[in-house]
Amino acid sequence: MIESHRRMKASQDIFPVYVSLRYLPLLQSDGAEYIEHFCILLSTAVQGELFTREIGLDFPRASDQLSIQLGLTKLSQLLQRRIVLLFDDAAHIGREKPLEVFFDLFRTLSSNITSCKASIYPGVTKFGVRFDVFNDATVIDISRSDVAAVSTFFPEVIRARYPKLATKEIFSDRVSPNQFANLLGRAVVGNMRGFILACNRFDNVEKIGIPDINKCFLNMATDYYWPLMEEVAPKLGVYEPLVEPARELFEALILNVKDRSNRGVTPDRVLIHRQIVSNFAKLFEILEYLGFLARREASRAMKSGGRGPVFALNLCNLIEGSASSSRLTSEMIDGWLDGLADPTEFHLTGSALQSVRVPMLPPEHGLSILDRPVTGLAKSPAYPYGLTQDMIRRLRDAGINTVGELASAQDDTLDAIDYFGPAKIQRIRAVVQQAIWM
Structure with a gap:
């Protein structure tokens, strides 16, 4: 979305506006209250775009749907351009209800002069009854890259961001730079956040061999993936009780895959009966959201029917x-990158996943992360860029004790705290956003 906004600004026929919906009041409201917060956020973003591009036009601060529509229409006429609204982070896995209101607004604001775009997570999004995703929008499927199908993507990222890791001299004879890039991309199932964190582990390595990559993978599992579950749990709202069953399901998949190696290569894909996936739909959504697995094919015939x-x-x-x-081993690297091995099948009867139990969900109660103490945002495996103990002490001395209070605090409030300037406030905002969103 950010890159689309950047490129659109070069056009003479389009006026793009990027709007991040990472705004706490939107998570805590519904109906008319949600619409008011949304319209204020959108009008503020339009005002900011006009100011940044030094366009001498005013845009009203709108708090209702009609005012924002009239304002966008008038602005389009004055600019003689089509307006494109880019809504980023529209979905939040732990709070789905307000999305029905959002997509009502998406549908209403879309016209021949205003085009709406939104990034969503498949399966995590409830569109409501008025919005039909295929009639009211054009769907662009952006999937995590499969290195077996696209073998150039991750090497290009390495060359652009880590040029040192793209040179042959740094690798042993058994690993090429392209293999290294694709293996890391495959290891994190195309998750760019995981890919960058894995690359960072080789910043100061003088020579990279298979044992170094092996160590990186083991460390990523220990200090990235499993802590990621702890990080995401309190931001899941009513779905928080599903984190432990999701862990059990994934461990069951690994346990049943590990003994089915062929020529020393453990299968890295699983084919699961669609009814099992339907029964555990939210667990699979959480695991895919976190990068533990990624859907590669929507449907494939199973040997057992x-x-x-x-x-x-x-x-x-x-x-x-x-x-x-x-x-x-080299054999495992070749087998996983080629993606030729048959996936391990999980059938409907006698499935190893039958022991996984999905608990009843509690009533809607908001996100528990907002009630957690700010001490939970300290530097840790879950928050590698977290707050220092000195920052936490100063926040508590200022009467800010919970994550929710910190997220709601105005910049002026934080700036009034001793030794807190723009840089520290920006860091605090980044950590809070990581805690609530992802």
């Missing part, structure tokens, strides 16, 4: 949880 989707497992946890493949 029936059909189901194919999921790729992240290699970090696959190696960590598999005694037979805890040591990376």
Whole structure:
């Protein structure tokens, strides 16, 4: 969305406005209150775009749907341009209800002079009854890259961001730069956040061999993936009780895959009967959201009858949880990058996943992260860029004790705290956003 906004600004026929919906009041409201917060946020973004581009036009601060529509229409006429609204972070996995209101607004604001775009998570989004995703929008499917199908993407990222890791001299004879890039991309099932964090582990390494990559994968499983579950749990709202069953489900997948190695290569994909996936739909959504697995095929026939989707497992946890493949080999690298091995099948009867139990969900109660103490935002495996103990002490001395209070605090309030300037406030905002969103 940010890149689209940047490119659109070069056009003479379009006036793009980027709007991040990472705004706490939107998570805590519904109906008319949500609409008011949304319209104020949108009008503020339009005002900011006009100011940044030094366009001498005013845009009213709107708090209702009609005012924002009239304002956008008038602005389009004055600019003689089509307005494109780019809504980022529209979905929040732990708070789905307000999205029905959002997509009503999306549908209403869309016209021949205003185009709306929104980034959403498939399966996490409730569109409501008035919005039909295929009639009221054009759907662009942006999937995490599969290195078996696209073998150039991750090497290009490496060359652009880590040029040192793209040179042959830094690697042993058994690993090429392209193999290294694609293996890391495959290991994190195309998750760019995980890919960058994995690359960072090789910043100061003088020579990279298979044992170094193996160590990276094991460390990623220990200090990134499993802590990620702890980080995401309090931001899941009513779905927080599903984190533990999601962990059990993933561990069951790993346990049943690890002993089915062929020529020393453990299967890295699973084919699961569609009814099992339907029964555990939210668990699979959470695991895919966190990068533990990624859907590769929507439907494939199973040898035992029936059909189901194919999921790729992240290699970090696959190696960590598999005694037979805890040591990376050239054969495993070739097998996983080629993606030719048959996936392990999980059938409807006698499935190893039958022991997983999904608890009843509690009533809607908001996100528990907002009630957590600010001490929970300290530097840790879950928050590697978290707050220092001195920052936490100063926040508490200023009467800010919970994450919710910190998220709601105005910049002026934080700026009034001793030794807090723009840089520290920006860091605090970044940590708070990581805590509530992802």
